Amino acid sequence: MRYIQNHWLKVFFSGVIFLFILGPFSFASGEIKVLINGQEKQFSPSPIVQNGSTLVPMRPFFEALGAQVEWNGSTKTVIGKRDDTVVSLTINQKMATVNGNDVSLSFPGKIINGNTFIPLRFVGEALGDQVGYNAQTATISITSTQLSQIPTIKVHFIDVGQADSIYIQAPNHYDILIDAGNNEDGSTIVNYLKGQGLDDIELMIATHPHEDHIGGLDDVLKAFDIEEVIDSGEEETTRTYTDYWHAVEEEKTEYLQDQDMTFDLGNGIRFDILETGDGYENVNDNSVLTKLDYHNVEFLFTGDMESDVESKILEKDIQADILKVGHHGSNTSSSEAFLKKVNPKVAVISVGKDNTYGHPHQETLARLTDMGVSIYRTDVSGTIVVSTDGNTYSVNEDPDRISGNNADGTAITPGVPASSGKYLGNMNTKKFHVPDCSSAQKILPENRIWFQIREEALKAGYEPCGICKP
Numbered sequence: 424m425r426y427i428q429n430h431w432l433k434v435f436f437s438g439v440i441f442l443f444i445l446g447p448f449s450f451a452s453g454e455i456k457v458l459i460n461g462q463e464k465q466f467s468p469s470p471i472v473q474n475g476s477t478l479v480p481m482r483p484f485f486e487a488l489g490a491q492v493e494w495n496g497s498t499k500t501v502i503g504k505r506d507d508t509v510v511s512l513t514i515n516q517k518m519a520t521v522n523g524n525d526v527s528l529s530f531p532g533k534i535i536n537g538n539t540f541i542p543l544r545f546v547g548e549a550l551g552d553q554v555g556y557n558a559q560t561a562t563i564s565i566t567s568t569q570l571s572q573i574p575t576i577k578v579h580f581i582d583v584g585q586a587d588s589i590y591i592q593a594p595n596h597y598d599i600l601i602d603a604g605n606n607e608d609g610s611t612i613v614n615y616l617k618g619q620g621l622d623d624i625e626l627m628i629a630t631h632p633h634e635d636h637i638g639g640l641d642d643v644l645k646a647f648d649i650e651e652v653i654d655s656g657e658e659e660t661t662r663t664y665t666d667y668w669h670a671v672e673e674e675k676t677e678y679l680q681d682q683d684m685t686f687d688l689g690n691g692i693r694f695d696i697l698e699t700g701d702g703y704e705n706v707n708d709n710s711v712l713t714k715l716d717y718h719n720v721e722f723l724f725t726g727d728m729e730s731d732v733e734s735k736i737l738e739k740d741i742q743a744d745i746l747k748v749g750h751h752g753s754n755t756s757s758s759e760a761f762l763k764k765v766n767p768k769v770a771v772i773s774v775g776k777d778n779t780y781g782h783p784h785q786e787t788l789a790r791l792t793d794m795g796v797s798i799y800r801t802d803v804s805g806t807i808v809v810s811t812d813g814n815t816y817s818v819n820e821d822p823d824r825i826s827g828n829n830a831d832g833t834a835i836t837p838g839v840p841a842s843s844g845k846y847l848g849n850m851n852t853k854k855f856h857v858p859d860c861s862s863a864q865k866i867l868p869e870n871r872i873w874f875q876i877r878e879e880a881l882k883a884g885y886e887p888c889g890i891c892k893p
C-alpha cells in the first residue's frame with residue numbers, strides 16, 4: 424500500500440514534467456502513434472494530449488493489452504480485468520483502485536465524445552506493463568510481457584469430405600477431438616493430429632453414432648492415449664458402432680454419457696457440454712452439443728442436431744461467434760429462430776463435394792447470408808482453422824485448396840480466396856484492402872485474413888491501404 428502510494432507520487436511528478444517539457448511537442452506532431460510490443464496499433468478514437476497529459480481511450484487500450492473492460496453506467500465506473508489484476512476507475516475522480524488498493528491518477532478519467540479517456544501512465548502501470556512516451560516522435564510504446572504470453576486456441580475443422588471431425592488445440596496441451604469422420608478417414612485424422620504435435624487427447628466427443636461422425640474414432644483411440652470419452656449414450660447395431668465401442672472399452676478410458684458439465688481449461692477458457700435431452704427417435708437429434716468459450720470469442724458445435732431439438736434449447740446459453748453448422752448444412756437444421764439466438768458471425772459447414780444429399784442446402788446458405796454471416800465450407804476451402812486469442816479471431820483456409828468457387832457456389836475472381844468478407848487483410852504487412860484492390864490480389868493465400876467490418880480490421884491492428892483507402 425505504502426509502496427503503491429510512493430510509486431504513484433513518482434508517476435504524478437513525471438506527469439508534471441510531461442506538462443512543462445514534453446507537452447508542447449506533442450501538440451505539434453499531430454496524430455499519436457502507438458506501439459505495443461513493437462507493433463504499431465491503430466486506435467479509434469486516437470490518443471490525445473490535453474493539458475500536457477497523454478490521454479488514451481480506455482476500452483480499446485485495455486483490450487489491446489489483453490484485458491476485459493466492463494462499464495457500470497449508474498456509478499460511472501470502468502472496470503478492467505486481466506488475469507488476477509482488477510482495475511476500477513470512476514469518471515472525474517482522481518482516485519482509482521488496483522486490486523482493491525487506492526492509487527491516485529495524475530488526471531481523472533473523463534468522457535470525451537462518449538469514450539472514456541484515462542491517463543496513459545495509468546493503463547500500463549495498473550496492468551504492470553512498461554509504458555513510454557516519446558514526445559518528439561509522438562509515439563507511445565508499451566511493452567507487455569503478459570501480452571506475449573496470451574495463449575491462442577486453434578480450432579481445426581478437418582476436411583473429411585461428407586463427415587465431421589473437429590480438433591480443438593487449447594493451451595497447455597489440452598486437446599479435444601469432436602468426431603472423426605467416416606471409417607476410411609481414420610488414418611487421415613491420425614496423421615493430421617500427429618502433424619500438429621499431438622501427444623494425447625484429454626477429451627474425445629462422439630456426437631452421435633452415425634458412421635460419418637464415429638467412423639474413424641477407433642483408429643484415433645488406438646493411436647493415442649485418450650483420457651475421457653463422452654458420447655450421446657445412443658447405441659447402434661452397426662459394425663462401425665461396435666468397432667468404436669470395443670476401442671473405447673480397450674482404451675480403459677473414463678467414459679461418460681452427455682449431461683450439463685463444464686471443463687475448465689485454464690487461462691479463462693471453458694468447454695461446456697450442453698444437455699439437450701436423450702432418446703430422440705431421430706438419431707441426429709441426440710447429437711452432443713458443446714460450446715467453447717474464451718473471453719469474448721465463443722464456438723458452438725452442433726453435430727447433426729436438427730430443428731426440432733434446436734427449438735427446445737433456445738433458452739440455453741447458445742450465443743456464439745463461430746457456429747459449426749448442424750448436419751452438414753441440411754435445411755432440416757439451422758432454423759431461423761435458432762440462428763437468431765446463436766447470432767454467429769462465422770459459419771463453418773463440414774461437407775463433401777458433390778455429395779448425394781445436396782448438402783449444404785440453398786435454404787441454409789440463404790438464411791446465413793441474409794443474417795450477414797460469413798460462410799466457410801470444407802468442400803471449398805479444405806481444412807479450416809480458426810485461431811483466437813479470446814478477443815479477436817482469424818479464419819484460415821487450406822492454401823492448396825483455395826480456388827474455384829465462392830461459398831454460394833458462384834465462380835470467384837482468380838487469386839481471391841473463396842470466403843466472404845468486405846475487407847481483405849495481409850497478416851504480414853498488417854494492411855487491409857477492399858478485395859478488388861490490386862495489392863489485395865497479390866496477397867499470398869496463407870497471409871490472408873478477412874474482415875466483415877472496418878472497425879474489426881482496425882481493432883485487430885490492421886492499417887488501411889493507402890491505394891484503395893478502404
Ligand SMILES: [Zn+2]
Pocket residue numbers: 586587633635636727750751
Ligand atoms: Zn453427419
Ligand SMILES: [Zn+2]
Pocket residue numbers: 631633706707727
Ligand atoms: Zn448423423
